[in-house]
Amino acid sequence: MTLTELRYIVALAQENNFSRAAERCSVSQPTLSVAIARLEDELGVQLFERGKGFVSPSLVGAKVVEQAQHALEEAEKVRQIAQRGRDQLDGTLRLGVIHTIGPYLLPQLIHSLKRVAPNMPLVIEENMTANLADMLRDNDLDVAILALPFDLPGVLTRPLYDEIFKVVVPCGHPWENLPAIAPEDVAGDEVLLLKAGNCFRDQVLGACPQVSSPETDIRLGHSIGTIRCMVASGLGVSVLPEGALQHPYNNDMIRVIPFLPPEPSRRVALAWRNCFVRPKAIDALLAAVRGLDSPAYRLLV
Known part of the structure; x- marks a missing residue:
């Protein structure tokens, strides 16, 4: 039994x-299939x-996959602990970010981060909050930037900034x-x-409860950029976060109107596992956020 085989069965259980x-x-499909069959022979049970067109963990296979996930997490901790003797800011950091924040922040x-930690490039995953939560929990990400509220067992959060709508x-x-609108x-x-x-859709509906929202294709967009073009x-008309309306995203074809106080807003935070073994990397990200120079972000760090 090898860690590679454990990675294969976890991947197959998740992808089906x-x-x-x-x-x-x-790897190639035959390589993965042969490795899993070899592991089943070694264990003496059928895992899947x-x-x-169908593959799913067996009853015992689901238990083996769960334990395999734990084993892989512990193996990753061994690798990361070994890195503690080296510079925690030397090496990639896997960062997740939601779609409505990533392109603008x-x-x-x-x-800013290059000034703080020039040897710590980001590997970026842009996705929806639910998917980023799964990736953070499964150690497929180191940290994530998303909007609060966000509550996941074993995960810490630190507010970064407020962004008005x-x-x-x-x-x-x-x-x-x-001059302003209620x-x-x-x-x-x-x-x-x-x-x-x-x-962000849910936050807009919460801020503007009078919005009627029939599910019609013409009224719905996949991204803030699409919504801005539709406007x-x-x-x-639409409601967008202020960061998506700064240069170079604003243009002469739209007009931006503030809300009357108190202006609706969202709070954006950094999230990471409480067992993450590179705390200096978190500190570097926080320092990079403090170095932002944009009126769209009301910094909290």
Whole structure:
């Protein structure tokens, strides 16, 4: 039994597909299949039930996979503990970030981090909060930047900044010259939202409860960039985070209107496992955030 074989069975259990599991492990499908069959022979049990287009852990296989995951986590701790004798800021850091933050924060953050930790490049995973939580828990990520609230056992969070929301309308819209707008006035079928499952969508609906949101393709976008373009095209109005409206993302085809106080906002935080063995890397990220120079981010660090 090897750690490689344990990685194979964990990947197969999570993917439920030999091809995807092999791709995830960067090996050919026959290599993965043979290794798993060899492990089953060694253990004397069938770990997976197989059928045409179907693969799933057996009852005993699920228990073996769970223990294999623990073993891999402990093996990773051994590797990371060995690195403690070296510079904790020397080597890649696996950073997850949600879609509505990544494109706007990362260019500034990476630039700031290079000054603090020039030998610690980021390996970036942009994804939805639920997926980042799974990756953080499974040790596929070291840290994540996401919006609060976020509660995951064994994971610590540190608030980084507050980011207020703004209303965006197309040029020529009746609201374009308003000095400010109340959240309850943002309502009607012309309000453009992100697709369901995005935490920022939920935050907008919480801030502007009068928004009616029938599930129609024209009113929903996959990204903030798409929403911004839809507004510029005159398809409606929207609510976006301030960071997504700074240069170079603003343009002459839209107008930005502040909310009346108290302005709705979101709190963005850093999250990491409480057993993470590179605390200086966390400190470096916090220092890099402190070095940000943008009016969109009300720093809390």
